[in-house]
Amino acid sequence: MSVKSGSSSTPSVLIFVKCTGGGAVGKKQSLDLPVGSTVADLKQAVRCLHPTNIVSRILFAGKMLKEDGKCLSDYGVYKECTVQLMLKKAQNDADILDAFAIKQIRERRLKRAHTEDNIQFGDALIVRLIEARNLQSDDNHNDSSNSNPYAVLQYDGQVQRGSVRKTTINPVFNETFGFFVEMLTGAPKSDALQIGIYSHNLQTQQDTSMGVVQLKLDDLPRNKQMDHFCKLDTGSGEVLLSVRRSPIVSPELAITLKKIIANQIPWTTQMLESYKISLYHFLGSSPWKLPDDDASVGANSVLSYLLDSVTKNTINLQNHRNVDKVATMLRSQRAVVTGDPACPTLYFSDLAATEKDLFDYLSQIVPNGVKSIYYNIPRVNMTDAQVAPANGLLRQAYVAIQFKNTSTAIKALLCMATNNDPKFAHLASFAPPKECDTTGVIGAGSRSLIEGFLQVNVPKEILRERRKNKKKSSFDDEAKDGDHEASASAPLSAADAVDEDKEAEAEIGEAFYVNDDQEEFPYYWCNISDATFAIYDELHSNSPLTTLSVDELSIRQSGPWTFDLIESSSNAVFNIRSLNQPLLALWRHVMLYLQDGKLSDGAQTFKDKVEHRKQNVGGVWYCHQCYLSKKTLPIFLLYSPDGHKWFADRKMLNQYVRSCLQRNQLDQISTRFTVSDLRDILSNE
Incomplete structure (x- = not known):
């Protein structure tokens, strides 16, 4: 089916501006700008709101918008983003905006506010159908040679049809579809989205159903990306999809969406560009890439702009407020999956890169920026567990990397997050450095069989107890700090006030895009050691959220991407999920092996571990020359x-520092090591 050309009228999108200076009080105001508007257009629209002021600076996502002729979309400004503007009073009468121009713009806004009743506002429902597993046709045959599945999605009379995947019962679709949700009195006109999987017979040209599933719109809240694992009604097979529902605030955008839907085909970048539109305009973010996106362009423009700003040192990451804001951006864009504060250490999991790949890559992007690397893979590999890796990549490594400072850690994380090489795909979080063992090195006595991030649906009773303990702990801390309240509440001195002002000037503007997604299944750092399964909600916390004895667990597989852990003593159910299906199967096999006594979780001796890595078994490990x-x-x-x-x-550094201390040669230590170095080198003392 051919793609229809776009409409003659350009759709518009809603953005928010926050103006300070020149008498503006920082109140958030809305602007309805045409798609393709430039920085100059934004300045003109803002001056209509503040006609006696001129715009001195525009900030978004930590980046200054300097080029008037450049489109806002080139800076990553899209639907419902908030942009910060700094104003100052106009010095000359010529700088004050003409009253006639203001009147014209306001008349256009008034006309738009009284748009015809046949233009309906509603929601955009964007669905990404990722893949399906274990499909079975109506005649109960699951022979992949006779199965050619495709998807048909229906909502409120709108029908979208996907492409056929030949000779497979485990198709990878990676197709995006859109629907217009008409809102009547605040509720959707139709309450369910239907997804059907059909098999196309290439000889008879007849299709048979492989299963249907329905999603209730009440289960799809606005402005939240939901990942769904849906079982088909046939009882065999399930589909994995991501859904995001977002309100439409522009009548032109609603019209454009309906025209795109009329094509009844999966969305592509080329098709959307013919309508002068992109996925950003509907969702306000880039949750995934369309199939024909340019591979050289990063999937996330916010992270790309942030990396550019960090690389060019336009963001002062020595300022703790800037670091906090950048950390918020990283969490909102899912570059990190937990709420741990930014620090020089990062934990990664689900990594396919070998230790050598990782070391060489880090040496390239942050030269002389790494202090230590703790790289490991599960004791049971995917081959032993008879698990087939996805796309030939074993995404099973978990790594703790300590960088020399927080800004270097952030830069390395951004480089990896925007890298299109699949072996560097990962899940990550800031975390405390791994401490040395009694041998003086990292991980020498580790008893972990497997570690990494998993999505866990923890029973509410455990979460409530955790919050209760945190609240009690915070009250205790406040009581201890009571003696310091008087001094803390004292007014700032003049010198301190000047320092505060300088620090405020160095801040990033508050205007950056924040994704408010609240995931149904949050990520936790998990590990299995000493026959226990531990779940950590905060990596900076020494105490896990909960610890389960593997011997007391019933393991129930509920799909390719999920399984349940049922604790026998309390009957509490922990649902475990991961999009990395082979690694999830490996976690399940490790627990089953422990229960069957097929796996010893005793720590490998330090000498054997060193020898094993020197031999570079499997081409995974990396050896480097010691300078000393x-x-x-x-x-x-x-x-x-x-x-x-x-x-x-x-170990040699440890011995050297101790010998200097014994000989009272403190100058030798102070000239060669920082406090951070000494803390790491002597951490086992």
């Missing part, structure tokens, strides 16, 4: 102090 001993050692034994380009044996 000139020996080639596994990278987990090595450490790079601040201000030095080389890596050295951590």
Whole structure:
């Protein structure tokens, strides 16, 4: 089916502006701008709101919008974004906006407010059909050679049809569809979205149903991306899809959406561009890429602009307020999956890159920026568990990387998040550094069989108890700090006030895009060691959210992407999910092996671990030359102090520092190591 050309009228989108200076009080105001508007158009529209002021600076996502002729979309400004503007009073009468121009703009707005009744406002329902598993046709045959599945999605008379995937019962669709949700008296006109999977017979040209599933719109809240694992009504097979529902605030945008839907085909970038529109205009973000997106362009423009700002040092990451705001942006864009505060250490999981791949890549993007790397893979590999890797990549590694400062950690994270190489795809979070063991090196005595991020639906009783304990702990801390309240509430001195003003000037503007998604299944850091399954909601916390004995768990597989853990003593059910299906199967096999006594969780001896990595079994590990001993050692034994380009044996550094302390040679220590270095080198003391 051919793609229809776009409408002659350009659709508009709603954005918000927050103006300060020149008498403006920072109140958030709305602007309805045509798609394709430039920075100059934004300035003109803002001056209609503040005719006696001129715009001095515009900030968005930590980036200054300097080029008047550049489109707002080039800076990542899309639907319902908030832009911060700094104004100042006009010095000359010529700088004051002409009253006739203001009148014209206001008349156009008034006319738009009284749009004809046949233009309906509603919601955009955008569905990404990712894949399906274990499909079965109506004749109960699951022979993949006879199955050619495709999807048909229906909502309120709107029908969308996907492309046929030949000879498979586990199709990967990766198709995006859109629907217009008409709102009547605040409620959707139709209450369910139907997704049907059909098999196309290439010889008879007849189609048979492989299953149908319905999604209730009441289960799809606005402005939240929901990942659904849906079982088909046939009892065999399920589909994985992402859904996002977003309100439409422009009548032109509603008209354009209806025209796109009329094509009844999966969305592509080329098709949307013919309507002078993109996925951003409907959702206000880029939750996924369309199939024909340019691979050279990052999937997330906010992260790309943030990386550009960090690389060019236009964001001062020495300012703790800026760091906090950047951390908020990283969480909103899912670059990090927990709420841990930004720090120099990052934990990664679901990584396909080998230790050498990772070390070489980090040496390229942040030269001399890494202190230590703790890289590991599960004790049971996917081959032993008879699990087939996805696309030939074993995304099973979990890594703790300590950088030399927080800004370096943020830059490395942004580089990896915007990298299109699938082996660097990951889940990540800020976390405290892994401490040395009694041997003086990281992870030498680790008993973990497997670690990483999983989506866990934790019983509400456990979450309530956790919140109760946190609240009690905060009250205790406040009581301890009571003696300091008087001094803390004292007014700032003149010098302190000046410092505060300077620090405020160095801040990023408050206007950056924040995704308010509240995931149904949040990510937790999990590990299995000593026959226990531990779940951590905060990596900076030493105490897990809960710990389960593997021997007391019933393991129930409920689909390719999910399984349940049922605790026998309390009958509490923990639903475990992951989009990394092979790794999820590996977690389940590790627990089953432990229950059957097929797996020993005893720690491997330090000597055996070093020898194993020196031999580089499986081509996973990496060895690097120690600067002091000139020996080639596994990278987990090595450490790079601040201000030095080389890596050295951590145990040798430990012995050197202790000998200097015994001889009272403090000058030798202070000139070679920072406080952070000493804390890491002597952490096992």
